[in-house]
């Protein structure tokens with residue numbers, strides 16, 4: 001169990017942005033016999049084959065086609081590659097009182113006070129001039145050094161600090177990156193930093209998307225080494241549990257096993273690489289077409305495959321907080337390391353219903369994995385996942401599940417070593433079972 005947890009910490013460390021998360025997955029898939037196929041190419045897919053495709057460099061879909069697939073159906077694990085954070089704005093350099101600061105925009109619902117006083121680094125993607133002018137080259141960049149910090153105000157300058165501090169996104173979330181003596185030092189500071197890291201000329205950089213991330217690596221913690229403390233557990237824990245499942249599960253002969261890792265869940269999923277797109281639907285249709293050959297009823301086969309399919313949307317769940325138990329439902333209170341959590345919402349913020357929960361409970365029994373139940377405290381609004389959004393595009397049975405955790409959307413979250421292994425076991429069993 002500890003090995004899987006340490007592996008997760010390593011994988012998250014290599015994945016400071018959704019682009020890097022996809023790149024980490026890509027290298028594992030390539031070394032596990034998966035073939036990369038491009039969305040714009042014509043596909044010829046084999047039964048028994050392992051494939052993956054990437055959209056926008058930040059969403060990834062890996063799938064295995066059953067050797068004896070006759071009547072197409074999909075077993076899908078859905079998750080997301082993005083996490084809340086600080087995105088660098090265009091022309092970001094700002095001078096203030098002898099310091100150079102970087103202007104940022106907040107991506108998603110970050111717990112901002114946790115971003116203060118931490119060594120921060122920068123990573124993202126950069127577009128570089130190409131000979132073919134309208135096809136610029138994309139390069140990933142990771143500065144991989146602690147280069148900035150968001151300093152807190154000293155206690156002596158705000159005696160009220162422990163009563164809670166309101167954060168002004170535009171005024172306060174400006175990481176300090178260095179001291180400066182002269183104005184000219186600020187010119188293109190960030191572009192120069194990226195150019196140096198990528199060994200290209202500043203003039204060759206056309207544009208970039210950069211994010212700050214916590215430089216310190218996560219780790220397995222606790223006297224009994226039972227917890228994982230790291231950034232981006234939501235939702236990279238699920239991404240890498242899903243990846244482990246699809247790579248290492250035994251052959252399932254009669255279905256298509258698919259891992260869908262979407263970007264932009266934290267900002268509502270409405271993008272061409274998000275769950276609120278036709279991406280997964282188109283992908284499934286193309287898979288059915290490719291395995292149906294010249295069959296004239298391929299379209300019907302696809303439409304029939306949807307209701308026969310099942311998706312487990314895997315995303316972080318809330319453990320009861322031992323210092324704030326009143327924030328949880330009085331009866332249904334997940335605890336870290338007591339098993340993956342089924343998330344339920346009467347208002348369809350989660351997809352789980354008695355129909356899908358019944359299937360899932362039977363699956364848990366087959367896998368030998370315990371389950372817990374989460375439902376919001378009735379006065380709390382709670383969150384959502386890709387599950388309900390996906391359901392508006394693909395009318396298949398669906399359930400929302402996730403590892404219980406503390407401090408969701410903090411720069412440093414915490415989940416359980418045992419739960420991570422249990423989730424891998426559960427997903428593996430799902431891929432190996434017949435629907």
Ligand code: CO
Nearest residue numbers: 234235315316
């Ligand atoms: Co999430």
